[in-house]
Amino acid sequence: MKLIKRVRVKGCAGILLLVLIFVIRIQPVLAGGEDNITTSGVLAHDETWGGRVHITGDVVVPEGITLVIQPGTVITFTPNRSDNDVGTPVLGELWANKCNLVVKGNLRIEGEKDSRVVMGELVYDVNRQTSISWGGIIFEGTNVSSIIKHTEIRYADVALVFTGSSIPRIINSTIADNDVGVMTFDFSAPRINGNKIHGNTLRGISCYDYSFPMISHNAIESSDVGIGCEDSSFPIIQYNRFSDNSVGILIQGGSNPARVGNIFSSNTEAIEIEGPRNGR
Numbered sequence: 001m002k003l004i005k006r007v008r009v010k011g012c013a014g015i016l017l018l019v020l021i022f023v024i025r026i027q028p029v030l031a032g033g034e035d036n037i038t039t040s041g042v043l044a045h046d047e048t049w050g051g052r053v054h055i056t057g058d059v060v061v062p063e064g065i066t067l068v069i070q071p072g073t074v075i076t077f078t079p080n081r082s083d084n085d086v087g088t089p090v091l092g093e094l095w096a097n098k099c100n101l102v103v104k105g106n107l108r109i110e111g112e113k114d115s116r117v118v119m120g121e122l123v124y125d126v127n128r129q130t131s132i133s134w135g136g137i138i139f140e141g142t143n144v145s146s147i148i149k150h151t152e153i154r155y156a157d158v159a160l161v162f163t164g165s166s167i168p169r170i171i172n173s174t175i176a177d178n179d180v181g182v183m184t185f186d187f188s189a190p191r192i193n194g195n196k197i198h199g200n201t202l203r204g205i206s207c208y209d210y211s212f213p214m215i216s217h218n219a220i221e222s223s224d225v226g227i228g229c230e231d232s233s234f235p236i237i238q239y240n241r242f243s244d245n246s247v248g249i250l251i252q253g254g255s256n257p258a259r260v261g262n263i264f265s266s267n268t269e270a271i272e273i274e275g276p277r278n279g280r
Contacts, residue, residue, distance in 0.1 A: 038059055040056045061106070071111050082100075086100075089186075090183075090185050100134070100136060103143055109147070119151065120155040139163065148160075159182065165188060166188045166189075173195045180202050186210070188211045196219045215240060221242070229249070229251045230253040235255075237260075243266050245267045
C-alpha cells in the first residue's frame with residue numbers, strides 16, 4: 001500500500017508539472033492575441049474584437065479579411081482626431097481628421113438582444129458645439145458576408161455609408177444621434193430591416209446615385225428628413241413607421257422609390273415630391 005501511495009503521489013506531481021508547463025507556454029500566446037487588435041491602420045489578417053476597444057485612427061478591413069465584433073463589445077473613438085487618414089471614394093473631406101472604419105472585406109458585428117454592441121460615445125466639444133466625434137463605417141466593395149445586428153451606432157458624421165455595390169444586412173439595431181444615419185451610393189443594395197433610426201439631425205437615410213437599398217420594418221423618427229431619395233436612386237421602402245420628422249419621405253432628382261405599407265404619424269409632411277420622377 002505504501003508503494004502504491006508513493007507511485008500515485010509521484011504521478012500527481014508529474015501531471016501538475018505538465019499542467020504548469022502548458023500554462024506557462026500558452027500565456028505569451030494569449031497576451032499576443034490581445035495585442036493583435038488593430039486600433040489604427042490596415043488589418044493584416046482576420047480579427048475578433050471583444051470587451052472595450054478604443055480606435056485612434058482609420059481602421060481598414062481589406063478585401064479577403066473579416067473583422068468579427070463579439071456581443072457586448074464597446075468601441076470608442078478618439079474624438080475629432082485621427083492618426084491615420086485614408087482616402088474614401090465619396091465625401092472624403094467629411095471624414096478627414098476623424099476616425100472611421102473602412103470595410104473592403106467583411107464586417108460581422110454580432111450583437112445579441114441582451115448583449116448589444118455599442119459604437120461611439122457622447123463627447124461634447126464646446127468649441128464646435130457638437131456631439132459628433134467620429135466619421136462612421138464605410139462599406140466599399142460587395143461585402144456579401146457582412147452583417148450588423150443588435151448594435152448601437154451613435155455620434156458619427158454618417159453612421160453607415162454603402163458604396164461600390166455593397167450589400168450588407170443591417171438588422172435589429174439602433175442608429176441614433178448622428179448627423180445622418182445611412183447613406184447609399186453606387187449600385188449598393190444593403191438590406192436595412194427592423195431597426196430604430198432616430199434623432200439623426202439631418203436625415204435618417206439618404207439614397208443617391210443608382211443605389212437600390214431595401215428598407216423595411218424600421219422605425220424612422222425625429223429627423224429633418226426620414227428618407228431622402230435623390231440622384232436617380234431606387235430604394236424599396238416598405239412597412240416602415242415614420243414619426244416626428246419634418247418630412248417623412250423626400251423624392252427628387254429623378255428618383256423613383258417603391259413604397260408599400262408605410263405608416264406616417266406626427267410628421268410635418270408625410271411625403272414631399274420635387275420635380276419629375278423616372279418612369280412617371
